[in-house]
Amino acid sequence: MNNSGSTIYDIAAEAGVSIATVSRVLRGSGSVSPETKKKVEAAIARHNYHPSAIAQGMTSKKTYTLGMILPKLLNPNYAMIFTGANDEARRREHLVTLFPWRSIIREDGDAPPASTLVNRRLDGLIVCVEYLSPEQSGRLQTTLKELRQYMPIVLIGCVPSYYNYPTISYPMADMMRQAVSYLVGLGHEKIAFIGGTEEDQDEQRRDVGYLAGLKEAHLPYTASYRVFCRGTAEDGEAALDGMLSSLMPAYWPTAVIALNDLVAMGCMEAARKHGLRMPEDLSILGCDNLFCAPYLSPALTSIDTRQQELGANAVRLLLSGEERRENAAWEFVIRESCVSAHAK
Amino acid sequence: MNNSGSTIYDIAAEAGVSIATVSRVLRGSGSVSPETKKKVEAAIARHNYHPSAIAQGMTSKKTYTLGMILPKLLNPNYAMIFTGANDEARRREHLVTLFPWRSIIREDGDAPPASTLVNRRLDGLIVCVEYLSPEQSGRLQTTLKELRQYMPIVLIGCVPSYYNYPTISYPMADMMRQAVSYLVGLGHEKIAFIGGTEEDQDEQRRDVGYLAGLKEAHLPYTASYRVFCRGTAEDGEAALDGMLSSLMPAYWPTAVIALNDLVAMGCMEAARKHGLRMPEDLSILGCDNLFCAPYLSPALTSIDTRQQELGANAVRLLLSGEERRENAAWEFVIRESCVSAHAK
DNA sequence: CTGAAAGCGCTTACAG
DNA sequence: CTGAAAGCGCTTACAG
Numbered sequence: 098m099n100n101s102g103s104t105i106y107d108i109a110a111e112a113g114v115s116i117a118t119v120s121r122v123l124r125g126s127g128s129v130s131p132e133t134k135k136k137v138e139a140a141i142a143r144h145n146y147h148p149s150a151i152a153q154g155m156t157s158k159k160t161y162t163l164g165m166i167l168p169k170l171l172n173p174n175y176a177m178i179f180t181g182a183n184d185e186a187r188r189r190e191h192l193v194t195l196f197p198w199r200s201i202i203r204e205d206g207d208a209p210p211a212s213t214l215v216n217r218r219l220d221g222l223i224v225c226v227e228y229l230s231p232e233q234s235g236r237l238q239t240t241l242k243e244l245r246q247y248m249p250i251v252l253i254g255c256v257p258s259y260y261n262y263p264t265i266s267y268p269m270a271d272m273m274r275q276a277v278s279y280l281v282g283l284g285h286e287k288i289a290f291i292g293g294t295e296e297d298q299d300e301q302r303r304d305v306g307y308l309a310g311l312k313e314a315h316l317p318y319t320a321s322y323r324v325f326c327r328g329t330a331e332d333g334e335a336a337l338d339g340m341l342s343s344l345m346p347a348y349w350p351t352a353v354i355a356l357n358d359l360v361a362m363g364c365m366e367a368a369r370k371h372g373l374r375m376p377e378d379l380s381i382l383g384c385d386n387l388f389c390a391p392y393l394s395p396a397l398t399s400i401d402t403r404q405q406e407l408g409a410n411a412v413r414l415l416l417s418g419e420e421r422r423e424n425a426a427w428e429f430v431i432r433e434s435c436v437s438a439h440a441k
Numbered sequence: 442m443n444n445s446g447s448t449i450y451d452i453a454a455e456a457g458v459s460i461a462t463v464s465r466v467l468r469g470s471g472s473v474s475p476e477t478k479k480k481v482e483a484a485i486a487r488h489n490y491h492p493s494a495i496a497q498g499m500t501s502k503k504t505y506t507l508g509m510i511l512p513k514l515l516n517p518n519y520a521m522i523f524t525g526a527n528d529e530a531r532r533r534e535h536l537v538t539l540f541p542w543r544s545i546i547r548e549d550g551d552a553p554p555a556s557t558l559v560n561r562r563l564d565g566l567i568v569c570v571e572y573l574s575p576e577q578s579g580r581l582q583t584t585l586k587e588l589r590q591y592m593p594i595v596l597i598g599c600v601p602s603y604y605n606y607p608t609i610s611y612p613m614a615d616m617m618r619q620a621v622s623y624l625v626g627l628g629h630e631k632i633a634f635i636g637g638t639e640e641d642q643d644e645q646r647r648d649v650g651y652l653a654g655l656k657e658a659h660l661p662y663t664a665s666y667r668v669f670c671r672g673t674a675e676d677g678e679a680a681l682d683g684m685l686s687s688l689m690p691a692y693w694p695t696a697v698i699a700l701n702d703l704v705a706m707g708c709m710e711a712a713r714k715h716g717l718r719m720p721e722d723l724s725i726l727g728c729d730n731l732f733c734a735p736y737l738s739p740a741l742t743s744i745d746t747r748q749q750e751l752g753a754n755a756v757r758l759l760l761s762g763e764e765r766r767e768n769a770a771w772e773f774v775i776r777e778s779c780v781s782a783h784a785k
Numbered sequence: 786c787t788g789a790a791a792g793c794g795c796t797t798a799c800a801g
Numbered sequence: 802c803t804g805a806a807a808g809c810g811c812t813t814a815c816a817g
Binding site for chain 2: 786787788789790792793794795
Binding site: 148154155160161162173183192194213215389391394 | 504
């Protein structure tokens with residue numbers, strides 16, 4: 098039986114009923130007598146009929162597909178977020194499709210922003226925000242405002258507190274404050290912070306927490322211990338390398354808090370090149386708890402940001418239609434890369 | 442202007458033309474006089490009108506959406522494949538959406554396989570195949586045969602040579618033969634192979650190449666050097682641990698070829714626990730060249746399998762409609778984890 | 786160059 | 802419980 102072309106008309110004809118009736122048994126709506134239901138189901142099975150979600154969407158105005166925008170999928174974290182979202186969406190009969198970051202940031206000669214997004218008539222959009230320069234942030238907000246007219250939006254990740262959308266965001270300042278506190282508890286006084294952006298004005302940004310942590314511990318703030326960089330391993334390596342190179346060894350930090358595990362990996366590399374033993378000479382704290390964290394040397398102590406959970410929760414929030422702003426969950430994962438400052 | 446509801450009718454009314462004309466300027470088909478074209482474009486801009494891809498698909502029978510099925514996205518490799526595919530698809534005005542592995546393998550109480558896939562009226566499907574037990578392989582083939590009636594399919598990854606679909610597959614036996622050869626060149630004679638499946642009958646499977654490599658070097662095949670496992674770091678750790686525990690140290694291998702970098706990471710962990718120094722006591726060769734390979738200790742020598750390229754090529758092959766079977770590209774990336782057998 | 790009309794595959798009031 | 806009909810937002814022959 099050539100099933101690739103069956104439509105609801107074929108089924109109706111086969112079962113000797115109208116297409117309305119077929120539709121009813123398909124959706125389990127309205128009422129259908131047991132006998133005709135049986136006939137229709139038999140016809141469906143015989144034709145191996147699969148109703149077109151496209152045509153259904155045409156009528157119902159729903160596509161059952163959600164859009165997701167991530168800075169990049171190459172960072173394994175984003176893959177986790179996507180997986181979490183995708184799985185949750187499947188449970189709710191939705192699909193999630195990924196759109197490129199540039200479709201909302203719109204650089205140079207990009208296509209009109211958002212047009213693909215809107216064409217596809219998505220039921221909603223999840224945008225993961227992170228590390229934006231002021232101009233990027235401006236353009237993003239413009240695009241979001243436009244998109245908002247067409248579909249509900251949920252923001253996740255490191256979302257500045259002045260963005261006004263349903264959001265699930267990491268309490269970054271808290272995380273960093275506690276990170277400092279953890280290292281202080283291990284006896285560290287020279288604690289560096291590598292990564293993050295200096296330009297954003299959000300009060301929840303990472304270095305606000307870093308500064309708060311230092312203050313809380315009555316530690317002085319040393320400008321050369323705070324270096325900004327983006328989130329790759331190369332960035333991290335260059336950043337720590339630069340810091341170590343410009344400082345007399347006596348002033349080298351004994352601990353560094355890295356923006357994320359990628360940066361932490363780069364820091365390890367830089368430390369190694371400068372002859373530092375880890376963790377004795379230098380403790381390193383990462384963030385994200387990448388799958389490879391346990392396999393680094395030393396095994397990386399990190400902050401698990403439960404990315405899969407974040408993705409799943411984003412879908413739930415989006416589908417709920419609520420306007421809430423919530424905090425994402427996180428927790429320390431203690432391994433071997435952070436030890437007492439007096440371990441050496 | 443409330444643009445969220447504009448349809449082609451609104452534009453037509455606004456411009457004082459028929460919807461057919463609007464459609465023509467939208468698609469650049471047929472011919473339209475410059476003036477009416479201008480009028481229509483003005484109306485489109487004023488309404489900020491975005492034609493519905495859904496409705497367009499309704500007529501054209503195309504969804505411009507491709508499906509992709511990966512064993513799991515959590516392995517960063519798969520994220521690379523997906524990214525490569527997604528980027529290439531975007532260039533060709535297509536979207537790619539991810540479907541869960543179980544939708545084609547159909548385990549226990551799963552929904553009827555393929556039904557979501559077919560409902561969505563995909564323009565094509567890319568399936569990444571890997572490490573299948575015979576039963577899984579059987580079920581997969583059944584599902585593929587069914588799906589094939591509805592949409593073109595391309596297979597990628599480690600595809601048994603007896604699968605009869607357009608395919609881009611790694612020449613695994615070749616890769617492994619050359620891996621052995623590389624280690625032999627470094628003076629190794631006790632070379633272990635960890636990973637892969639023993640059940641598949643494909644002649645391109647990894648251990649065929651491993652055996653061929655040994656033979657070529659006139660090295661004996663030692664059964665205890667070949668241990669099967671799945672592809673996670675835990676699997677790799679358990680596998681090498683088991684091997685080392687069951688062998689007298691004098692018989693320990695001096696080099697191990699790991700199924701992939703995850704397994705290699707696990708092997709490193711196991712080696713460390715058994716007091717082996719790397720690379721002096723044990724060389725390790727990975728496969729996939731994960732982003733973290735350079736940051737392991739020692740930096741992992743690996744086989745780069747160019748996953749992003751694979752994803753992009755899969756899209757091209759799928760959209761070309763050709764029935765070819767091609768080999769995926771790969772290359773050695775030499776770092777520090779493989780050294781001369783006499784280095785100690 | 787342009788419009789009226791049919792059709793894509795469904796769903797959903799509205800009658801009966 | 803069931804069917805005829807309108808409608809979802811487009812595209813594409815077919816006339817003119």
